[in-house]
Amino acid sequence: MTCLECNKQLEPAERASSIEELGVQLCSAHKRRMVRLMESHGTPKEAVQLYYGLKEAGVTAMLEWWDGTKSIDIAISRVKLNIEIDTEYHMLTHEQAINDLEEAMHSFRNGFTTIRIPHVLIKYYLKETVNNILGIMEGLRVHIKAIN
Numbered sequence: 001m002t003c004l005e006c007n008k009q010l011e012p013a014e015r016a017s018s019i020e021e022l023g024v025q026l027c028s029a030h031k032r033r034m035v036r037l038m039e040s041h042g043t044p045k046e047a048v049q050l051y052y053g054l055k056e057a058g059v060t061a062m063l064e065w066w067d068g069t070k071s072i073d074i075a076i077s078r079v080k081l082n083i084e085i086d087t088e089y090h091m092l093t094h095e096q097a098i099n100d101l102e103e104a105m106h107s108f109r110n111g112f113t114t115i116r117i118p119h120v121l122i123k124y125y126l127k128e129t130v131n132n133i134l135g136i137m138e139g140l141r142v143h144i145k146a147i148n
Helices: 012-022 028-041 045-056 094-109 119-124 126-147
Strands: 062-066 071-076 081-086 113-118
Touching: 012 028, 012 045, 028 045, 028 062, 045 062, 045 071, 045 081, 045 119, 045 126, 081 119, 081 126, 094 113, 113 119, 113 126, 119 126
Parallel strands: 081 113
Antiparallel strands: 062 071, 071 081
């Protein structure tokens, strides 16, 4: 097995540690980088898993992309898609709902579509989630071509 970032051959203990902590196989150096990113931005583990799932599907995505006002969990700039991972969607208040709507409006005004994905969907249905995002991307590509 190899690191998903640099293709370095992984030792069994290195692989097991990365999968246990992040849910993806990374070498020690890339695991440390990812843990630092997660700590500094509050990135959910599921965002890392989705990022690498999309990467494996051939999608060029950016993890923790700054949109000018806030950090986006995953951005796919080619189709102007922002993906936010909801980790506490079961405790949604009206204030959070308004904030989410305002963030979506801000993104939309800048030409981006924002989707919110519950973390449990990634945890249990990663491949299906990636396939659905690929479908969303295809729809956005068609829309972008129609505008140009």
